[in-house]
Amino acid sequence: MKQIPYWLDTAPALPDRSGKELPDEADVVVIGGGLTGLSTAYHAARKGARVVLVEKDKVGSGASGRNGSMCTQGLTIGVGEARKRYGQERARELYDSFREAVDVVEELTHTEKIDCDFNRAGRLGVAYKPQHFESMKATQRDLADNFDHETHLLTRGDLKSELGSDYYHGALLDPLSAALHVGKYVHGLAEAAERAGAAIHERNAATGLTRLPGGGFLVETLHGTIRAQQVMAATDAYTDKALPWFRKRLINVGSFIIVTEPLGEARAKALIPNGRLVVDSKNIGHYVRLTPDNRLAFGGRARFAPSDPASDVKSGDILKREMTEIFPQLAGVRVDYVWGGMVGFSWDRLPHAGEENGLYYSMGYCGHGVQMATYMGRAVAEMMDGKPEANPLRGLGFPKVPVPFYNGTPWFLPFGGAYYKVKDRLR
Template identity: 40%
Template sequence: MSFESLFAPDFKGRPYWWEAAEPASPSPGELPQRSDVVVVGGGYTGLSCALELARRGTSVTVLDADAIGFNASSRNGGLVNGGLKLALADMSGQLGAERADRLVREAIGTLPFIEDLIGREGIDCDFQRTGRFVCAYSRKHYDELAAKVDRIAELTGAPAYMVPPERQREEIGSDHYRGGQLVEAAAGLHPAKYVRGLAQAAERAGAMLFGKTRVTRLQRNGGRWQVETERGAIACEEVMIGTNAYTGPATPWLRRRVVPVASFLIATEPLPDALTRDLVPRGRVLADSRRVLSYFRLSPDGRRVLWGGRVGTAAMDPRESGRRLHAMMCRVWPQLQDVRITHSWTGNVAFTFDFIPHLGQHQGMHYALGCQGSGVAMQSWLGYQAARNMIGGPNEQSAFTGLPFPTIPLYDGRPWFLPGMLAWYKLRDHIDRLAG
């Protein structure tokens, strides 16, 4: 296909998800002069925190520089992995065996947590327990996935097993991979509908939400905070930062500890039912095992392919990122060579230098940040936990609370090192592929 013919006549350089649930800020109104808690960041983290605080009788105000839910919370792929990425990692050397085990078990519990939250609040977001298929990029990757599959089954309490190469077409209509790992404890949802429903639930509980309200300064005087914004100031007892990959200069200590990484997605035009059944026979959400991974799925109505990946380190023209993703998708599914793109977009995800999400306080300021691109359930959980930490009570402290939060010298929140890292990871993936 020529470059221009890749794109449908009604192509849009914005998220496909916004067709059903475009983020919109509530009427601006006047900021309150005082609030018990101010939450900075109107995505999953901040809204989950605000919902729990408001349900417990705390006055809470949520501020976001953009519309509520505008950034990663309505731009991601809608894969709900429930801590599986952490379950696949070996953190015992970093944290000790006991803390690492607690952390992994808590991460796995984020899937039932978000499922219960959606049910309790009646959020219509196309949530479905689909299971997840991780496509092995090489025989080495297959063996690494196989070494952890029994542990995942034990942690999740749900089936998890390996699918050898000769059976992988039961899960994906492609011969590109070398088999893979099937985990039943995973789900998919419509991310923009979910963040909209979470915002509505927080408002019903009494939280006040203000989009288009950038925080410019945070100042602590004695035991109280002054939150200065472009629209005025609010005095409060507690501040919670849930800005994740959009953490800015108002919180420089946190900005130095999260790395914003661009993630790109496309949506195809509607496809015939027979074709989508061939591509994803069992309707799983999927990802591959590369360090520079791709993640993909069918849209909730089963009519389109949504394909995401890291084809650059910063935002670019959506047609160019769409071209790169289309080429990547067609290497896996050559049968999509002539399928056009209707939407192409990007959003940032937040990585940390130890690849672990962090929850805690710094100089009295609460924070919950850094889910390495797997934040739908985890950030919802960490926001809830941040609220519980502020409220106090008998609940057991989260295993994510108070971990050392590392950075590196000379890093100020602008990730100058990402192009080199991306090239190195691609090279390692290529070497693994050549070996089998």
């Protein structure tokens, strides 16, 4: 069993971008080489800025190369909660930005000819409890009436044509969500950023930031210092002690994925006949899809633990058990890959972007970063170009985690996790 992300293992080999000499200055320094950082670098370089991106490890080594490869629609907090908090007009604006984000990913794959299997496979939100299906009915009407978004309800009977499992009580199908191969996408976006003129420096962490009296920053890195007019923090759940302000605002949660052996086309099609992205409605839920070579990728939170090699294996065992509960026909199937990664959550479960004392940032995507990180990278490049209105998340603030002395280590997660697991069990 391989303990690396399937998506990185099956993407073309990434070039080594380490060991390059850092220039003395740049217009823009981007910290972090995931989708947020790469998209910011790409869009800022296209505007003519001299861009240097520093990445602690390799591009895509954070969540961007480790995720479920689902480019899905929909607000993290749901439309009802968004309306309650911000009113219909603002909820609609936020919803539209999440929808437009998928279009931006699609456009980029066309403009830059990124061959990453992007396709509008559709997202099947499956109801774990009968009452979840009832609330899906209300959501479907709300989306149609107030958000111009047509989704389709599937009863338990209808679901038979979409899923080889009778575990769920119905579903809501969103036809616009897309599947892609995120390893190929990250790779293609890094190449596009370089073609646009950005320089990517791997295995070079930013270690400190000093604001300069006349404006701009001095960025200290493992391999030298660089002056920059503008700096972007694109480190999300992998934010380290170099950026303490953000660590007080992020709750980083481990998420894990297993990928089976190739199942063959017929067997794979019997599981998810139309290739949908399946996401269940549990509090501690699962996300499931087929891979281009007919394996099943089965992800979930499994345990409230950080990701490391030993933890990933333990989580993989739990996921395998849960997978065969939902798909008993997979008992005995070999698991070829297991890995984990960290998901950056904010206290209010919305992503946040803006400028903190001159430092630009975008993070806290709460598990919806494939499309939003790309989209927000473009928005931040606009903001850096003097267009603050390009930020769809403006005015939301970025709340501190209201736990005394919190500094980025979420010791309280197992307690919350246990509560939600019990809630899920009460069917």
